Amino acid sequence: MTKLPTWADVVLVPVISLLLAAFFAAIVLLAIGQSPTQALTVMVNGALGSAYGWGYTLYYATSFVFTGLAVIIAFHGGLFNIGGEGQAMLGGLGVALVCLYLPMPHWSLTLLLAMGAAMIFGGAWAAVPAYLQAKRGSHIVITTIMFNYIAAALMIYILVNILRPDGSMDPASARFSDAVGLPKFHDIPILQDLFLKYDAEGALKLGKDGLPSYQRVPANVTFFIALAACVGVWRLLWHTKLGYEIRAFGKQEKAANYAGISSFKIIMVAMILSGAFSGLMAINNVMGQAERLLQNSAEGAGFIGIAVALMGRNHPLGVLLAAILFGFLYQGGASLGLETTIPIELRTVLQGLVILFTGALDIMVRMMLGWFFSPRHAQAKGAA
Amino acid sequence: MPNAIPAIELKGISKSFGPVQANRDINISVPKGTIHGIIGENGAGKSTLMSILYGFYKADAGEILINGTLTAIPDSQSAIRAGIGMVFQHFKLVQNFTVLENVILGVEDGPLLKSSLSKARRVLADLSREYELDVNPDALIEDLSVGHQQRVEILKALYRQADILILDEPTGVLTPDEADHLFRILKGLKDQGKTIILITHKLREIMEATDNVSVMRRGTMVGNVKTAETSPEQLAELMVGRKVLLEVEKGTATPGEIVLKVENLRVRDEAGVERLKGISFELRKGEILGIAGVAGNGQSELLAALGGIHAASGRVTFKGGDLPLTGAGANGRARRDAGIGHIPEDRQSLGLIMDFTAWENMAFGYHTLPKYQKNLFEMDNNAIRQDTEAKMAMYDVRPPIPTLAAKNFSGGNQQKIVVAREIESDPEVLLVGQPTRGVDIGAIEFIHKEIIALRDAGKAILLVSVELDEILSLSDRIAVMFDGQIMGFKDPENTNERELGLLMAGVSGGAAK
Known part of the structure; x- marks a missing residue:
């Protein structure tokens, strides 16, 4: 197979894969008697057409950045961490415990504590499969999947038996106090101006107190932490001894031993870091949005992270872009459910197609492009 | 020359991988019943050339003539049909099969193995006698020494009625004794009219075993000579393109503590x-x-x-x-x-x-x-x-x-x-x-x-x-x-x-x- 030029590999392959996914999504829509163009318009308008839409898209993207980064850290170490979902649930538990029992006078201090707790809980949940892999050779893919189920069961037990407030029927914790709520985009000075409400005449809508009122969106300061995390993971993997060792181990385990890199240490550290980043996602959804711990708080973001990492070519920048794409699919899919008769489940189909074409069938696109870039093709073109 | 029509003739073979030209206008003629050495540095294009001959790669240009007839070799099946057998550097044997089972693998006569096995047993016995290729047909491959495994590879090729045998770096894993034995086998095969191509980087083996030698450098054929008329120094110079010191210059050691x-x-x-x-x-x-x-x-x-x-x-x-x-x-x-x-x-x-x-x-x-x-x-x-x-x-x-x-x-x-x-x-x-x-x-x-x-x-x-x-x-x-x-x-x-x-x-x- 011809090696593609870098620009084609990085830009052309994902774009063509996406177009293919869109093409097949259109066929599915036609098959259920819906208009693909209308669906696309609704999705784009709903997710990207307004500051309000972006406020949701970026909220979802923030979660996916964390779980995507988690997958790539482990993957560079040659470990396939499927357990992001469970690690994110445990991270949520850590966040909830801090917010419920250790609230600080200022939200930023609580946030620091909550981040620490999320990373420790998520990391610890990943540490057990890591240990089993490093010491017992139990395959990490199997054990991390099993730990997702264990995490789900554990969360139900804790929510129902321990954290559920008296008298509540909901398997959920009590609501966090207002003091620990994270600033949303509509609370942040300057940024909030994008979310001002206007009335039909185009004049500012004022609240009862005479101040302008804002559209409420779930995107919050965690988004900026996610951006910082991308930079951090990039520095970690390509600029530190630890990153060097993780990548060397991931490429050639045998050679890593020759260089004196301990496989036990790398498996443990890479997985704990991976679990910590999965756990960190909880500050976005649990602390930033729900403001209490719900059952199934991760909502599948742990699994989306795998697709995001695949599509992002295991690079933090790619993860960021892919996370925004999946945020668009999530929010756009929700708009479909609200504004059209297309069932909301269609977004699962869309995600499936995107994952199929960008992840699994990506080699097919590469082969087709390879033919275009092959010297023989260039010669044939020159001769014609 | 034993026969006027060469067993193998390659004319103008070229092959490139992207910008790398692995073979450039290669011409080579191997007379029937001879041992022909191909020597060259790593990356000189020896393996590519042999892969083209064995149908792994398709040449961009050029012709292959087997026994004087133009032959297309799109895959290894065609190569085997044309009478070409290949012994790879890394053996392609099923470790937990017996010698017999390995020999018939892929050329069984029918769905039931019994008749194939007994036929192979007879043929193998004849081949062993003829060429000093004794191997116990019922031994498991994993129990055989490397030298014996190599013999199984040769038997496999002969069982497929190969007249032309290509050996890729065959002595890399052998003791000097086993290598000598291999060369005796090859001489025996040659005497029976088989044609052998020996790919190696060891000058000594070329001098010892071959009749003619072709030297490759950076994808081109830089020399075709009779072995008797050349010397290791000359071959080394052809391979590298400059004079090479084959002997290492080294003073006496002064061992310390x-x-x-x-x-x-x-x-x-x-x-x-x-x-x-x-x-x-x-x-x-x-x-x-x-x-x-x-x-x-x-x-x-x-x-x-x-x-x-x-x-x-x-x-x-x-x-x-x-x-x-x-x-x-x-x-x-x-x-x-x-x-x-x-x-x-x-x-x-x-x-x-x-x-x-x-x-x-x-x-x-x-x-x-x-x-x-x-x-x-x-x-x-x-x-x-x-x-x-x-x-x-x-x-x-x-x-x-x-x-x-x-x-x-x-x-x-x-x-x-x-x-x-x-x-x-x-x-x-x-x-x-x-x-x-x-x-x-x-x-x-x-x-x-x-x-x-x-x-x-x-x-x-x-x-x-x-x-x-x-x-x-x-x-x-x-x-x-x-x-x-x-x-x-x-x-x-x-x-x-x-x-x-x-x-x-x-x-x-x-x-x-």
């Missing part, structure tokens, strides 16, 4: 089999101790144990202190910190991370050195890159591009990266495994010079190689290993290949311990 003392070293593999059965030797400053032996007799385990990669028992004293042989203290980095460098046998799976760039590889194993750190957290990637540029210039690594991935360098240049890294770290003891395996002649000369220069600087070198020529020309003392033990120590001035060959085969000489 003992720096490494190995006593009763034992290693068990994962399956619990003892691979190293009590090895003892001493290594002095300023000497090269060569370890000769057929691959797989414990040399790899010896290097792994001393290099801290594999746990071992026994006692190893280095500069007066005990080296830990098990546990956390026994790892590659601890050995390097102590002053033991290691050029591993297999650079592609151990010595280098093939996907890493040259500069990342130049720090491999040394990535924790203070000079490569920018601060407490970050590595100083720029410093490593500069360091790499300097070392690439010193060791003439081509192309001298630190950001190129290791896998994109030729074998010789990959090895130069490893050699530069390990020698420039200035070790007290350097463990060297197969320093010139898959390395072209030009680079071999260079690497040998560097090893001798290190010895002359008063360092101790343990050299493991399956190339007897290399052991004989570099070593100041030779230890021969067989079945995890040292069969004896020899002085390279007072021994020869025959004597070493016997020890390598496990036949104790008078001097064995």
Whole structure:
């Protein structure tokens, strides 16, 4: 197979894969008697057409950045961490415990504590499969999947038996106090101006107190932490001894031993870091949005992270872009459910197609492009 | 010439992979009933040419004539039908099948094996008698020696009625005795009218076994000569394109004090089999101790144990202190910190991370050195890159591009990266495994010079190689290993290949311990 030029590999392959996914999504829509163009318009308008839409898209993207980064850290170490979902649930538990029992006078201090707790809980949940892999050779893919189920069961037990407030029927914790709520985009000075409400005449809508009122969106300061995390993971993997060792181990385990890199240490550290980043996602959804711990708080973001990492070519920048794409699919899919008769489940189909074409069938696109870039093709073109 | 129509004629064969032209307008004619050698450095295009002949690749241009008829060979099935058989360097045998089962694999007569097996048994018996190719047809492949496995490969080709036999580097894994036997078999096949193509990088084998020889350099055929009318020096010059010193220039050693003392070293593999059965030797400053032996007799385990990669028992004293042989203290980095460098046998799976760039590889194993750190957290990637540029210039690594991935360098240049890294770290003891395996002649000369220069600087070198020529020309003392033990120590001035060959085969000489 011809090696593609870098620009084609990085830009052309994902774009063509996406177009293919869109093409097949259109066929599915036609098959259920819906208009693909209308669906696309609704999705784009709903997710990207307004500051309000972006406020949701970026909220979802923030979660996916964390779980995507988690997958790539482990993957560079040659470990396939499927357990992001469970690690994110445990991270949520850590966040909830801090917010419920250790609230600080200022939200930023609580946030620091909550981040620490999320990373420790998520990391610890990943540490057990890591240990089993490093010491017992139990395959990490199997054990991390099993730990997702264990995490789900554990969360139900804790929510129902321990954290559920008296008298509540909901398997959920009590609501966090207002003091620990994270600033949303509509609370942040300057940024909030994008979310001002206007009335039909185009004049500012004022609240009862005479101040302008804002559209409420779930995107919050965690988004900026996610951006910082991308930079951090990039520095970690390509600029530190630890990153060097993780990548060397991931490429050639045998050679890593020759260089004196301990496989036990790398498996443990890479997985704990991976679990910590999965756990960190909880500050976005649990602390930033729900403001209490719900059952199934991760909502599948742990699994989306795998697709995001695949599509992002295991690079933090790619993860960021892919996370925004999946945020668009999530929010756009929700708009479909609200504004059209297309069932909301269609977004699962869309995600499936995107994952199929960008992840699994990506080699097919590469082969087709390879033919275009092959010297023989260039010669044939020159001769014609 | 025995026959006017050549068995194989290649006309104007060209093949390129992207921008790399692997074969350029190759013309070659192999007369029937001869042994034809093809010699060339790594990457000269020998394997590509043979892969085209065997149907693995399709040539971009050119014609293949078999016995005078134009033949298209789109796949290996067609090659077999055209009477071509190939014996690969790495055998393609099913380990837990018997010899018979391997021979009929893919050419069974019908769904039931019984008739195929009994037919094969008859044919095999005839072939064995005819060509001195005796193998027990009911033996499992995994129980056979490497030499016997190779015979099975030859039998497989003959059973498929091959008239033309291609052997790719067939002696790499054989003892000198087994190699001699192979050449006797090949002569027998030739006498029966078979045509043989022998691909090798060993000049001695070309001189010994072939009738004609073709020399390849950088994708082109630079010479077709009768073996009787040429010399090793002339062939080497053709291969490299300049005069080459085949003999290593080396002054006498001035061994100093003992720096490494190995006593009763034992290693068990994962399956619990003892691979190293009590090895003892001493290594002095300023000497090269060569370890000769057929691959797989414990040399790899010896290097792994001393290099801290594999746990071992026994006692190893280095500069007066005990080296830990098990546990956390026994790892590659601890050995390097102590002053033991290691050029591993297999650079592609151990010595280098093939996907890493040259500069990342130049720090491999040394990535924790203070000079490569920018601060407490970050590595100083720029410093490593500069360091790499300097070392690439010193060791003439081509192309001298630190950001190129290791896998994109030729074998010789990959090895130069490893050699530069390990020698420039200035070790007290350097463990060297197969320093010139898959390395072209030009680079071999260079690497040998560097090893001798290190010895002359008063360092101790343990050299493991399956190339007897290399052991004989570099070593100041030779230890021969067989079945995890040292069969004896020899002085390279007072021994020869025959004597070493016997020890390598496990036949104790008078001097064995």
